Amino acid sequence: MSASRLRAADIRSLDRGLWALGERPITEADIVAALCRRDRDAFAAGLTAARLWGVPLPGVLADEVVSAPATSRRDHGRSVHRPRGRTVDIRIHLASPAAPRRGTALVRWSRLEATPVSLEKGPTVRVTSRIRTLLDLSGVLRHEALVAIGDHLVRHPRQEFERRSKPYASLEELLEAAGAFHGRGARRLRAAVTQMRLGSDSPAETRLRLALVKAGLPEPLANERPVGGVDRLGTEIDLGQPDLHWPRWRVAVEHDGPTHLTPEQQAKDIARGERRSRAGWVEVRTMAEDLQYGCRKAVNRVRDALLRQGWTPSA
Structure with missing residues (x-):
């Protein structure tokens, strides 16, 4: 494209040497694919690779990066794009086995010896x-x-x-x-x-399990189906598959995330809790607010349930 074409109203600049056509939404994968087409040795690494793989990341680190973060500044007359201090660099992270390229406000580069693989999102989306x-x-x-x-x-x-x-x-x-x-x-x-x-099905379950163990409680089993109990009539009861549970003390923990907010799921959760109660189990249900401040509320509630079911700190 000519320089005059790149200045047209329907072309927008994303970064140095990188433009987008029209107002079509651009994804992080689109940017990585374009840069990998331009540089055949390049591949995504670090936080960018993690986002492209869909692995869980904490807080804003999970947010797609499609524009330059507000970390650029002038230092002795020179543009600097690295964040200050120990702040995490959230720019798109590309790597190459050769000498690192010059970073921009949108992209950081590093030298990395690794064998990248291509994602299904496109053959030029290469990642660690x-x-x-x-x-x-x-x-x-x-x-x-x-x-x-x-x-x-x-x-x-x-x-x-x-x-x-x-x-x-x-x-x-x-x-x-x-x-x-x-x-x-x-x-x-x-x-x-x-x-x-x-067995952990979500970062919330992992966070809660780690907090319980750190607080001195016995480590629970994660998403394993306990042996079915029986009610007063001797009928076997399906206890389901708790997020966390202690079969010795018959305590189960269920963390209610967004998928538990539908009326259908709530009805299933209530029926499951009643079955466990008939079998002599105590069910502790936690929500996002229980996981604040190091899961303090959740830890206290689970400790109380375990103590009521016969657990002692020396057990």
Whole structure:
């Protein structure tokens, strides 16, 4: 395109050397694909790769990046795009095995020896593998966030909802990768891998499980189906598959996320709670507000239920 065409009203500039046509919404994957077409050695890494893979990230780090973050400034007459201090750099992160390219207000570059893979979103959307992405995030994310990503990778999927039958990785693979990793955050990653579990279905469940264990409560089983109880008439009762539970003390925890707000799901939840009550179980249902301030409210409620069911701190 000529310079005059690029100045036309229907062309908008996204970054240096990068334009979009019309008002069609642009995704982060679109930007990565365009930059990978321009540079055949380039691939997405770090937080950008994590978002493209759809792994859970905390807070604003999960938000797509399609425009330059407001971190640019002038320093001694020179444009600087890196954030100040220890703030996380949320620009689109691209990497290459060659010398790093010059960063812009929208894109940061790093030198990285890795074997990228192509996403189904397009052959030119190249990213680091899921496991390699986890390794690279160990220098950016805290312990709890790393555990949540590991839980996401190793959990057994539900075929009817996710159209896949195998986890993205095994615990053995993550342990091996963490043991061989010596980059930034390696010690934090190895500590996180020891707390990753197969059964957590959401970051909220991971967060709650970690908080319960940190508070000195026994570690619960996650999304495993307990042995069915019986009611007073001796009829077997289906206890369902609790988010977290302690079979020894017959306590179950269910975290009510957005999918539990429909009338149909609420009716199912109530009926399930009544079945568990008939079998002698105590069900603790938590919501988002219970997970604030280090899950303090949830921990107190679960501790009370366990104590009422016979648990003692020395057990």
